[in-house]
Amino acid sequence: MFSYHDIMDRARSGPYLTEEDWDLTKVVKTTRKLVRKNKLAWNPEEIVTDDPGLADAIFEAGLELAQTIGAYSRTTERIIEFEPGELEEGLKRMPQTLTVGQGKDARTLFARKIMDERPPLVWAGTPGTPIPEELFLPSVTSWMQEPIVDLVTCGSLTHVDGREVRTADPIEIMATRRELQYMHAGLKRVGRPGMGMLAAQSAVSELGDLAAAHPDYLRPCDAHLIPMLNELKVDHRNLARVVNSLEYGMLNASLVCVIVGGLGGDAPGSAVVNVASFILGNLTSRADYQLLHPIHMRHVATTTRATLWVENIVQQAFARNAPCIIVTDVYPKSGALTRELLYETAANAIVITASGGHLEGVGSADGNLPNCTGLEARLMGEVGHAVTRQGMGLAEANALVLKLLAKYEHVFDMPKGNPGARFDQAYNMQTLTPVPEWQTLYDDVKAELRELGLSSL
């Protein structure tokens, strides 16, 4: 494996290209050509696919895209090129297991297979969601305390001591450290101090990331995000995050948020771009694991048909061709105290579990509002466990997801979305338990899910 200096050198000295030309002549045109050449198509009625040939074709097209165009440094406007064989060698070296956290609370992630009998790990939280300081500790505690949860994550602080948090401002350092102080406090409170975290979510710039690299904040057994930018781009800020972890040892989550309907076009092209992003991010982000989070161009959520399909096919493509650890986000349109949030969460958890991923979420209300609670994270985990417990097949999973889509898809036509209620309206702030209406909705939907076919829930 080459040194990280090689990536930085190539970002400085690769061929020059304007960003507009990168987007249009490299990403758009090459992806379109590959989609046409391989006749890649999707069926909105088949969200969980049972088509190994299609998964393989998506993988091959993604590999060809990565090999053909490489990655792009937005900072230097240079192409980061790779020699033949380097990307494939990188794929062979992807971790198959990864321990996160420490002591009795540590958990080991593993490369899941399609219809794997082993339950997915449950990584609870709302990465990226803006959270007011007064709600931060109670909300993260609400999912930390759930027995089914294996690992935790969180949103970003919007304020510190009543002051607005700004990116790349000194207050970002305070926000990142404060966030991690709350995370440790929450873990202690629930008696799971060694639980692994994906955190430093308030670190939008390298300032916060650097400030978190200390055992009192983000421990070497925890993870931080290394995002690949849309599409197939990096910048020096993200390279700095990687370098920050090289000696200290934080785990690198290579986050890919392909815009479905964006430069890749419709779902198949977006899946191809996603595969290429994982392959390139594996090296540019020095990935310990892959974090899958397609974003729908209009609806944002991961619970649209197209985004669910992309999650499904990308996971299957890697499970069959280059097994690795994929953790996949659940970001529904709806927020707390709505029935639809529970349907969306269940559908998304079924897709991820059946097609080979671990579960992360729930980023309720598009991950845009503090309208998220531990209850939907519990349901996400319970559904994932039930899918494996009853050995659900791909066709059966698809049928169930279609039934659930029929129950919640109307939320995408709601002009203001379906944001639901804030955490402090959905949970009792003293006992940190769901308010009776939220508990009743959860019980109702769980019963409904059992009747629909998730019998072991």
Place this chain on the structure above:
Amino acid sequence: MSNEQEQLRIIQEVIIDGDDDESPLVVQEALEVGIKAMTILNDGLMVGADEVGQRFESGEYFLPELMLTGRALKAAMNVLTPALKIEQANEGTESKDTGVVVMATVQTDIHDIGKNMVSSMLTASGFKVIDLGVDVPIKTIIAKAKEKNANIIGCSALLTTSMPFIRDLLDLLGVMGERERFKVMVGGASVTPEWTAQIGADGTAPNPIEAVNLAKQLISQQREEA
């Protein structure tokens, strides 16, 4: 179908296909056979661009089609603009540009998909768009808007922790005594109409189509105020 209609149909198709190699060529051919520049603009290029906008809105087209059309349009305008100016000078008609918009994702934020869509749609609707890219310091945005004599400043931020810089831009325009000179439209995933009003911006829109409508309204307002 007359020769002129056929030529205009070809221009529309080239724009719909987003072919920036062909678009200047077909415009040049149309000029050479004597079609008026204004007719080429209104009945050729703009009809094609409108069609792409509608297909995007209906979900038939995606971002690539929008961006390619914007690029094809730009290439076509390089050929058409000099001819338009001559034509307007000869006919004594006053040139009334749709408007100049300076677009940017504000400092510390690097998210640009939404901003790019709005830039493409504005270009396709005849605005002159100067897109400064991402992570642009607010001083640079204001300086460029002054230099280009822009009508509108369009600012975007996806991150809630970058949104305060949009407010800073409005404050800075105020203390510089330049607030009345520009209309300011804002956008981004967390930007709401309430926040827009609170910071004193002139408007926001939920999607690129609405953003174009907003830009047109703001230009009309500005011309009425003048």
